[in-house]
Amino acid sequence: xxxxxxxxxxxxxxxxxxxxxxxxxxxxxxxxxxxxxxxxxxxxxxxxxxxxxxxxxxxxxxxxxxxxxxxxxxxxxxxxxxxxxxxxxxxxxxxxxxxxxxxxxxxxxxxxxxxxxxxxxxxxxxxxxxxxxxxxxxxxxxxxxxxxxxxxxxxxxxxxxxxxxxxxxxxxxxxxxxxxxxxxxxxxxxxxxxxxxxxxxxxxxxxxxxxxxxxxxxxxxxxxxxxxxxxxxxxxxxxxxxxxxxxxxxxxxxxxxxxxxxxxxxxxxxxxxxxxxxxxxxxxxxxxxxxxxxxxxxxxxxxxx
Amino acid sequence: xxxxxxxxxxxxxxxxxxxxxxxxxxxxxxxxxxxxxxxxxxxxxxxxxxxxxxxxxxxxxxxxxxxxxxxxxxxxxxxxxxxxxxxxxxxxxxxxxxxxxxxxxxxxxxxxxxxxxxxxxxxxxxxxxxxxxxxxxxxxxxxxxxxxxxxxxxxxxxxxxxxxxxxxxxxxxxxxxxxxxxxxxxxxxxxxxxxxxxxxxxxxxxxxxxxxxxx
Numbered sequence: 001x002x003x004x005x006x007x008x009x010x011x012x013x014x015x016x017x018x019x020x021x022x023x024x025x026x027x028x029x030x031x032x033x034x035x036x037x038x039x040x041x042x043x044x045x046x047x048x049x050x051x052x053x054x055x056x057x058x059x060x061x062x063x064x065x066x067x068x069x070x071x072x073x074x075x076x077x078x079x080x081x082x083x084x085x086x087x088x089x090x091x092x093x094x095x096x097x098x099x100x101x102x103x104x105x106x107x108x109x110x111x112x113x114x115x116x117x118x119x120x121x122x123x124x125x126x127x128x129x130x131x132x133x134x135x136x137x138x139x140x141x142x143x144x145x146x147x148x149x150x151x152x153x154x155x156x157x158x159x160x161x162x163x164x165x166x167x168x169x170x171x172x173x174x175x176x177x178x179x180x181x182x183x184x185x186x187x188x189x190x191x192x193x194x195x196x197x198x199x200x201x202x203x204x205x206x207x208x209x210x211x212x213x214x215x216x217x218x219x220x221x222x223x224x225x226x227x228x229x230x231x232x233x234x235x236x237x238x239x240x241x242x243x244x245x246x247x248x249x250x251x252x253x254x255x256x257x258x259x260x261x262x263x264x265x266x267x268x269x270x271x272x273x274x275x276x277x278x279x280x281x282x283x284x285x286x287x288x289x290x291x292x293x294x295x296x297x298x299x300x301x302x303x304x305x
Numbered sequence: 306x307x308x309x310x311x312x313x314x315x316x317x318x319x320x321x322x323x324x325x326x327x328x329x330x331x332x333x334x335x336x337x338x339x340x341x342x343x344x345x346x347x348x349x350x351x352x353x354x355x356x357x358x359x360x361x362x363x364x365x366x367x368x369x370x371x372x373x374x375x376x377x378x379x380x381x382x383x384x385x386x387x388x389x390x391x392x393x394x395x396x397x398x399x400x401x402x403x404x405x406x407x408x409x410x411x412x413x414x415x416x417x418x419x420x421x422x423x424x425x426x427x428x429x430x431x432x433x434x435x436x437x438x439x440x441x442x443x444x445x446x447x448x449x450x451x452x453x454x455x456x457x458x459x460x461x462x463x464x465x466x467x468x469x470x471x472x473x474x475x476x477x478x479x480x481x482x483x484x485x486x487x488x489x490x491x492x493x494x495x496x497x498x499x500x501x502x503x504x505x506x507x508x509x510x511x512x513x514x515x516x517x518x519x520x
Contacts, residue, residue: 110473113474114474124458125504125505125507130503133501133503134504166467167483168463168483170486170490171486174499178461181499238466238473
């Protein structure tokens, strides 16, 4: 065990893992995170907290993770390299481990120009792959990025994102391998709407033996309206929504019901793909739909290890 | 050549609040090349400012304002006009503006924004190519610089926002990592990207480090 977190235990046991995600409020509102955490707790093995997602300022990931930890939830702290340099990141990670937050997802972060503070200076002192490697060295060598020794153990379970659908597509596999080499223990992919395409990508992942070196959780986003689908298609970086998807929502009596149905279908298909060790449900502003999906996909009860 | 653009006039107007007179410096080098601060532009701005009721005590268009020696001589030659002015408007790149600021005992107003250090070719006007990071890593990226051309300065890119070869920031910006992957693929050298480029030493760069002493 690298960290012994609940997420790691579930994945290592061979059980199909379920993680979800919550976005904190645009205010110092502990209750928002607490309510979401309580509701989602029985339906997943760990909960991600986003880090100023879409470059919009929200309560920090680390503070929200502390709140989740108090509820008995295993948090996944997301760190984007856009807002913090290597000093601040290492400092935050020391604190995270001290507070029992040991799953960390390493991300680049959406560019500040698309958020609500576009005039801010983006930091990007290190990139996401350097971050993975830095955390790995903190854990395995007990050294800071500068080479100095860390006063204590750093049990971390290191995560990274993967986007099988982004361009340049021929290079995405090499990039996944690079993240694994850097030290990623688990991967959460960007939302999948084209399962067939994802299945083909997983074939190439298996060919390279990467599924044996890292735990891959397939990402899904339940979409509740045509407007949301269009917004994601046009405005959100890294998400690829096929036209057929929007047509299906438009034709349905209730887009909300259809959206939940599609998500459930997707999860069921993903469960059957070899090399996929879990799912990551990103129910943006629609956390209430998660219990139904997890239950419908026969993923209850969650393992108690 | 350093590529510069004139600041919007409304912005310049704000700089002269409370002042009644000024001296103008233009440049026959880069600024004339990009028509941001050459003789024609200096005269245009002079006319506009005079129409607004400002007194232009004089102007000079120096061969290369960034040449300290040259600028010192020229300012000395116009000493009377400079001394009668409340301030000096310098219509050049940042290097020229700072040269005049060092030499003159007057407030110096920047008349232009320095857009890029782009090369002599017109096609380089749209994209910054080199940000003088002090530790060139073109060795690892097939000759395309991700510090200058990747919006997130990624050294192990691309990020998940790269879409159809364009940067998530704007479809006008090509994804630098797409370009790097394409070039290395064409050269049969894509495997160079398997190496993890370590965190950058920013301390030797002008962007994010301290001023670097150069010989």
